[in-house]
Amino acid sequence: MTEQKEIRFLNKPLASSPFILVLMLLMGMLAGCTASAPDWQTMSPQPPWQDGEVATYNINAPDGSLMGVASWRISAQDDGWLLSHELVMAGSSETSTVTMDSQLRPQNSQRITSQEQVEVVYHPGEALLTVTRDGVPSTRQVSILAGILDNDQLLLTLRALPWSADLAASADVLVTASGAHIANRMLVTGQPVTLTLPAGQFNAWHVNIRTGAETHEAWYSQDAPHLLLQYRNPNSGLVFVLRSWQPAAGAPLEGDATPPPTAEELAQMPVTFKMNWPYILLGLLVQAPAMIGIAFVAGWWIRKRYGAGWNVFLYGAIVFGVSRIVHIAISQLLTSVLGANLAAWPLLATALVVGLMAGLSEQGTNWIGLRFFWKHLRGFGEGLQYGAGHGGAEAVGLGVLALATLLNVVFLNTWGPEGLGLSGASAHQANLAFSQLLSAPLYMPIVAALERVMAMILQITMAVLVMRSLTRRQPLWWLAALAIHTLIDAWAVLGMNTVGVLGTEAVLAVITAGAIGLLWLLREPPPNALEG
Structure with missing residues (x-):
């Protein structure tokens, strides 16, 4: 195994049985999966994007059929950034915003779905969570780690990593709906690959994002501004594919210029079921x-x-x-x-x-x-x-x-x-x-x-x-x-x-x-x- 850089965001009859040998082997494998952990390093991320950048994604089922669209918009404000996200599926939609300082640390966030609204205000060492369901707000305070990220900013914030073939990184994330802390491990899987997407052809880094017992996959462009090109969610099987992007306010749109479908239009689309006999x-x-x-x-x-x-x-x-x-x-x-x-x-x-x-x-x-x-x-x-x-x-x-x-x-x-x-x-x-x-x-x-x-x-x-x-x-x-x-x-x-x-x-x-x-x-x- 090659040595990798590690980066962290800011902060008797029974004994004679041959079966015991199998158990020892298995225990060794379990332990080996956590051995030789690299040293942690500290990094202050610098944003690679410009004010007004917009990226739109097709959300595809595993068979490639269109299930929805998503977009991220990045806007400069004061001494930081506002990240706005919208996700539209058949008959439903959700939005979220995250306000970040110049070092990409979250200041506050909001997520609105058809079931609830979640607002978070970040303070040193703690966060105030307000969850509103059926018009009834509930507020609680949770302790947070230094340098924690908001879950809704993670995929975009990873663009600020110093990408290379031996990159390994970590980031602690607050899941705002539950108040849980999740440790994420990011690992580039090798040399860049070529992706052909609706937005164009790109050389991309393939990264595995390990979250507890799950592994997510993402692909980022090799060249700045290190766009998120594709993302696969292991739970739903949904794949986000870059449809189009606008590098900055006033810049020409690159990729598919047709307007993305609305939630109502998606719901009325015929279901194209593909059999695998x-x-x-x-x-x-x-x-x-x-x-x-x-x-x-x-x-x-x-x-x-x-x-x-x-x-x-x-x-x-x-x-x-x-x-x-x-x-x-x-x-x-x-x-x-x-x-x-x-x-x-x-x-x-x-x-x-x-x-x-x-x-x-x-x-x-x-x-x-x-x-x-x-x-x-x-x-x-x-x-x-x-x-x-x-x-x-x-x-x-x-x-x-x-x-x-x-x-x-x-x-x-x-x-x-x-x-x-x-x-x-x-x-x-x-x-x-x-x-x-x-x-x-x-x-x-x-x-x-x-x-x-x-x-x-x-x-x-x-x-x-x-x-x-x-x-x-x-x-x-x-x-x-x-x-x-x-x-x-x-x-x-x-x-x-x-x-x-x-x-x-x-x-x-x-x-x-x-x-x-x-x-x-x-x-x-x-x-x-x-x-x-």
Whole structure:
């Protein structure tokens, strides 16, 4: 890995198992993702833009269809700048303004949507937030870090960075609607790339913006004034593409000179739905059947091999449902204690907390269920069947959800939005959701099916460990199940934000192989073998 500049805006049986080696490897990978952090440096950003600059963007769905337009206007005032932003979607719009000093520090901001109005006044070390909903204002004071940025200014303020191929930077942001502090890490991915957009052709820096457990993507022009050329939001899948821009007041417009559509015009545009039949067929013929079928195939084989009945399978499924309720309760409790700033945690910490919550809820309810409600279940085969029911409930639920989603896509394509009772803005939102799904790589249905198979094996392994903690009266086996669950879920969060889907699944495949090895070491002969 090349060294990068970092810039900050202003301011026993168990121990002998080969599975432990897999856990150690995974822990090393988790730690390695935060190792060798570069030194922080301080930078005073200088704005590269001119008074009166206006940039307009098309907002596209993943399939390229137009969903809305957005614009940023920059105006000089006093000893600072006023940043105005407008976003127009089908049937809705929102506006925001941020007043900045000459060093681009926020002084005040305002955001107006159809649901609320948020106003923020910044002071040293604190900010005053006023949120008005249904005409009723609510004001509170929050502590802020020195050099914090307003969320609505981040994408434009990044233009002031000293761009280079080895650029790495950070900025703390206040999410004004919630009062949360979010730490953002920006990293240029390599040499400039060429983008052809409605506004023209540009050489661009591609930067990943990591925000907690999410990674956003943006492209900035290599040459001054380092325009924001393109931006992709990982949550919605929306892509902002530069449509036109005016360098300064009175300067000629560059790019698409046609007036952008209004919210009403966007809502009346026909929904152009683009089908991806190979993806749909793989989902219908491979993904959904595999996700639903793996549970019953596993339960049938375990029953035939070990004699553990479907009632044991059902017990595991019931406990999985209870664990979901417990998980939600733990999540809500954690949110109430930590507040909105939970999202501001570093990625590794967030991943470990997410993993621990999942581990405690699932392995905790597994232990309680087997310890107090089904005391007669103590065999190896029953542990297998219990785990199959636990993991199978999740697999079937996800499989049915995937099947329903794919069928809705087919219905939308066959009968149109009206056939599903959708029109106007709701039709465009459905198009956005389905186009985001269908724009995924063609291998994703197969990856999803394989992931469920691996998850089933891992759930069965952890259930056997919990069962063993009760039969042997050794709590370390339960702790092993908890640790495995925590690390697996933590890696899922961390891996998706560092090495992507295939890298994440590759590591999970190695862990699953270790789980199979562990089950082999812990295996017990079936009842008929004992009788013989």
